[in-house]
Amino acid sequence: MAKIQPINRLKGFQDITPEDTPYWDFVTDTLETGMLSAGFDRIETPILERADLFDRGVGPDSDIVNKEMYSFDTAKMAGKDKKATKDGTIVSLRPELTAGVVRAYIEHGMQILPKPVALFTMGRCFRHENPQAGRYREFTQFGAEIFGEIDPLIDALLISNLWQTMNRLGIPNLVLNVNSLGSREDRPKIKKALTEYFKKKESKLCDDCKKRLKKNPLRILDCKEDKCQTIVSSAPAIVDLMSDDCRTHFMTVLEHLDDMEIPYNLMPTLVRGLDYYSRTVFEFSTKDDHRRTASLGGGGRYDYLVEELGGPETPAIGFGVGVDRIVDFLKTNLIKIPKPKSRVSVYVVHLGEESKKLALGAVMALRKLDISTGVAIGRDTLKGQLKAADKVGALYTVIIGQREAMHNVAMIRDMRDGIQETVDISDLAEKLYHMVKLRTREEEDYGKKIKNKANQ
């Protein structure tokens, strides 16, 4: 028989294998708890949206919308037996989370809710670009958004909230960079001043920056080329170019951060990529043990986006963090996460046909009491079954053989020390329930002792 060619996953897509799920659970639980404790509500929006949502939301000139979106023409994609939908709507897999949440905010009239409206969301996003470290075509973003409040305290609270949560994840050397981009009204003035400055030095800029000079001079600020950076270092600062109002807003944000003892790094060259940002912007990164800095997330104000997507004038601020990047970081830096519970507490072993019925009954009874219980399938010998019990890390094994079946009893074997006792089958589940509880607590106490010793 010819060997059938296996199908592999798509480029830039990943499987989250059982080996990795504890990391994912830890990260997503921690992020979620962090937001819930700050009074945020959870929202989920579709993975597929109309393409024009992102045109307007992320910006039609951005690279993301221009060449990285997975878009489909629904007029062309109907199955052969179905009639094509005639509207020809172009739909896209979301490349980020904010546009969808803003759309939902408007669509459900959430402006009538008491302000500020604080929402968090998590989900897969898609960008068709070349994968590399910490960068995938399908990735998971965790995002939070606060609508309807302009007070700088909100900016500081959101940042501090994320700071706290990142620390809870155990990420060392966390660096927080902050900056302000000024308001929409300030933008022409800022662009003009920067263009004038860079125009004089144009010949010394790198090729990319020469293009940026025409398109978006702000982006020259975060160019990584050394020659550009030397020019940038004496460029006019955005903070000095913006209105007094914006400057006051920004200074107040910084004061609040000081009050909350959040260490931040004022970074005048921080310019975020998405078009919709205004005023406060920030970015979280960490220094890897051996590699360069890894960007884990960032965000900022987008005071005009709700309006631009057809909603009422609503100031807003949000952030997005890369869950994949955090998981990758925890894994490569061997950061310890809470140990996942052993999957199976009790393993039921049976020998012969008659005992099978009793064994199944025992399994049902145990599972009813929420004791995770495994059974041997496809293994006949006692030896093989015990081996299987050992492999899944069972605390106890229940042995029901022909002898036991005859007297309606079962044997409980403690897998740690091999001590066995025989109990009546009707008492089995309850007896094991207490044994498992006791053992689990013992192990937890032991774990705590170790931890306390380490802390002393």
Next chain:
RNA sequence: GUGACCAUAGUUUAGUGGUAAAACUCCAGUUUGUGGCACUGGUAUCGAGGGUUCGAUUCCCUCUGGCCACCCCA
């Protein structure tokens, strides 16, 4: 979209112009009802296609994929 490096069992890696080793994992067994140890055995069209050659896993080309960097960003 551009560039560098890489591609051998499930995993991590040896190796050779004459069809391949090891470790770990997995599966089966080491006689009859007791796991962890030990021992034995099993598992690879050497990424795909083409070329050079008597012969290629080994050399050359193309593709695909991985990884990393640029761009951009999470």
